[in-house]
Amino acid sequence: MITVYLAEDQSMLNSALTQLLELEDDLHVVGSATDGAAAWADLQRLTPDVAILDIEMPKLTGLDVADKLQAAQMLTKPIILTTFAQQAYFERAVNAQVAAYLLKDSPSDDLIAAIRKVMTGQTIYAPELVVNMLTAAHNPLTDREMAVLVAADEGLPTKAIAAKLFLSAGTVRNYLSAIFSKLGVHSRLEAIKIARTNKWLQ
Amino acid sequence: MITVYLAEDQSMLNSALTQLLELEDDLHVVGSATDGAAAWADLQRLTPDVAILDIEMPKLTGLDVADKLQAAQMLTKPIILTTFAQQAYFERAVNAQVAAYLLKDSPSDDLIAAIRKVMTGQTIYAPELVVNMLTAAHNPLTDREMAVLVAADEGLPTKAIAAKLFLSAGTVRNYLSAIFSKLGVHSRLEAIKIARTNKWLQ
DNA sequence: ACTTTCAAGTGACATTTGTCATATAACCAA
DNA sequence: TTGGTTATATGACAAATGTCACTTGAAAGT
Numbered sequence: 001m002i003t004v005y006l007a008e009d010q011s012m013l014n015s016a017l018t019q020l021l022e023l024e025d026d027l028h029v030v031g032s033a034t035d036g037a038a039a040w041a042d043l044q045r046l047t048p049d050v051a052i053l054d055i056e057m058p059k060l061t062g063l064d065v066a067d068k069l070q071a072a073q074m075l076t077k078p079i080i081l082t083t084f085a086q087q088a089y090f091e092r093a094v095n096a097q098v099a100a101y102l103l104k105d106s107p108s109d110d111l112i113a114a115i116r117k118v119m120t121g122q123t124i125y126a127p128e129l130v131v132n133m134l135t136a137a138h139n140p141l142t143d144r145e146m147a148v149l150v151a152a153d154e155g156l157p158t159k160a161i162a163a164k165l166f167l168s169a170g171t172v173r174n175y176l177s178a179i180f181s182k183l184g185v186h187s188r189l190e191a192i193k194i195a196r197t198n199k200w201l202q
Numbered sequence: 203m204i205t206v207y208l209a210e211d212q213s214m215l216n217s218a219l220t221q222l223l224e225l226e227d228d229l230h231v232v233g234s235a236t237d238g239a240a241a242w243a244d245l246q247r248l249t250p251d252v253a254i255l256d257i258e259m260p261k262l263t264g265l266d267v268a269d270k271l272q273a274a275q276m277l278t279k280p281i282i283l284t285t286f287a288q289q290a291y292f293e294r295a296v297n298a299q300v301a302a303y304l305l306k307d308s309p310s311d312d313l314i315a316a317i318r319k320v321m322t323g324q325t326i327y328a329p330e331l332v333v334n335m336l337t338a339a340h341n342p343l344t345d346r347e348m349a350v351l352v353a354a355d356e357g358l359p360t361k362a363i364a365a366k367l368f369l370s371a372g373t374v375r376n377y378l379s380a381i382f383s384k385l386g387v388h389s390r391l392e393a394i395k396i397a398r399t400n401k402w403l404q
Numbered sequence: 405a406c407t408t409t410c411a412a413g414t415g416a417c418a419t420t421t422g423t424c425a426t427a428t429a430a431c432c433a434a
Numbered sequence: 435t436t437g438g439t440t441a442t443a444t445g446a447c448a449a450a451t452g453t454c455a456c457t458t459g460a461a462a463g464t
Contacts, residue, residue: 010215010285010306010307011306011307011308011309012215012219012283012305012306012307012308012309012310012313013212013214013215013218013306014309015309015310015311016215016218016219016222016310017214017218019222019310020218020221020222023225081214083212103214104212104213104214104215105212105213105214106213106214107213107214107216107217108214108217108218108221109217111214142439142440142441143440144440144441144442152391153391154395155387155389155391155392155395157388157389157420157421158420158421159420167441167442167443168442168443168444170442170443170444170445171441171442171443171444173420173421173422173423174423174424174442174443175441176421176422177421177422177423177424180422180423181423185357186359186422186423187357187359187421187422187450188391188421188422189354189355189357189390189391189394190357192391193356193357344409344410344411345410346410346411346412359450359451360450360451361450369411369412369413370412370413370414372412372413372414372415373411373412373413373414375450375451375452375453376412376413376414376453376454377411377412378451378452379451379452379453379454382452382453383453388452388453389420389451389452390451390452
């Protein structure tokens with residue numbers, strides 16, 4: 001019998017999956033939560049074989065929980081189950097040595113199959129992500145440029161950005177100019193849009 | 203026997219719900235799709251009792267499909283099943299006379315209960331939304347101002363916005379100025395931020 | 405009929421932004 | 435040690451942006 005814990009903040013999916021997994025003879029759902037902190041508390045107590053973790057949850061993300069599982073050297077195998085194929089998330093998950101990384105864009109049978117496979121020691125990554133890994137646009141901005149862009153994203157004007165980062169206004173404009181040139185745009189708005197679609201921001 | 207159709211673009215939820223609904227003795231899932239256009243084509247052919255519609259789907263949204271069901275005077279009862287409580291969506295759904303409007307933030311049993319209730323002629327709205335309806339900060343911007351703001355949000359400079367909306371550049375600046383004054387800000391960036399947090403944008 | 409609101413516009417103006425050239429100092433790698 | 439990158443800065447300039455004060459016509463409300 002494989003014991004499974006489910007952390008998923010969308011109740012509809014949480015309850016549907018719980019019931020579905022329970023129907024399998026070799027699986028038993030020992031608990032579930034809709035936020036990361038509750039999940040982590042439960043996991044320490046229940047030590048299930050597998051923990052299915054959504055990434056975007058209140059309080060703690062699924063990746064945070066996976067990190068904690070690894071740090072505590074627990075035997076519970078984390079399976080990340082998330083909506084979108086975002087490179088940054090995937091890389092963090094690989095570093096946290098998750099047992100599987102699945103997209104919600106695949107059928108529930110895939111999840112059930114994945115649970116059984118990770119119990120045999122296999123590691124499973126959604127193929128979309130592995131392909132993406134090679135082609136992913138990585139952030140060309142320096143830390144300093146990112147700090148300026150983040151401040152700009154808050155809607156602050158040049159002077160306020162300068163004050164916030166203890167720079168002169170001219171330097172801030174220079175950074176912004178450098179950012180625009182790297183991203184091939186000509187305004188804060190466009191730069192922010194690009195940074196956002198590439199998930200460098202927010 | 204209640205026949206049910208399921209349009210939900212997240213495969214994990216789609217397949218999980220399909221299997222779960224099939225377990226109920228009085229429900230039968232006659233078909234499902236992961237995009238709106240396929241759903242509409244199927245619905246015309248299958249004429250199920252109930253159509254569960256996600257809003258954000260490729261090609262046609264669930265609200266588009268609900269509109270079409272109403273326009274074609276079909277007896278299929280639309281149930282909207284969506285992630286977030288957005289006032290604009292809810293209002294459109296009410297106008298399309300949907301049979302129920304549920305959030306994915308509720309358990310799957312609620313959906314099953316809702317299906318049975320709509321078959322008795324009841325209309326079901328998620329309580330969060332009805333409360334929200336009364337308290338919602340309503341958008342103070344005119345349609346025209348919104349059009350300008352949307353264009354600005356795309357990162358377009360004044361001239362491009364003017365060209366897009368067949369206005370003069372001066373008029374566009376005036377609209378923007380009016381928007382800023384209504385929202386109490388002094389830049390496009392800040393205005394966009396406020397519009398976004400209030401869900402008037404995106 | 406009168407008023408308000410909205411859509412659309414013009415012109416002038418000050419301010420902010422974006423661009424560019426250029427400079428220095430620190431650090432890191434070949 | 436030489437060169438590249440980053441962090442920081444200045445000054446000058448053109449372009450874009452935001453503000454204000456107006457005007458006009460149409461639609462909607464009372």
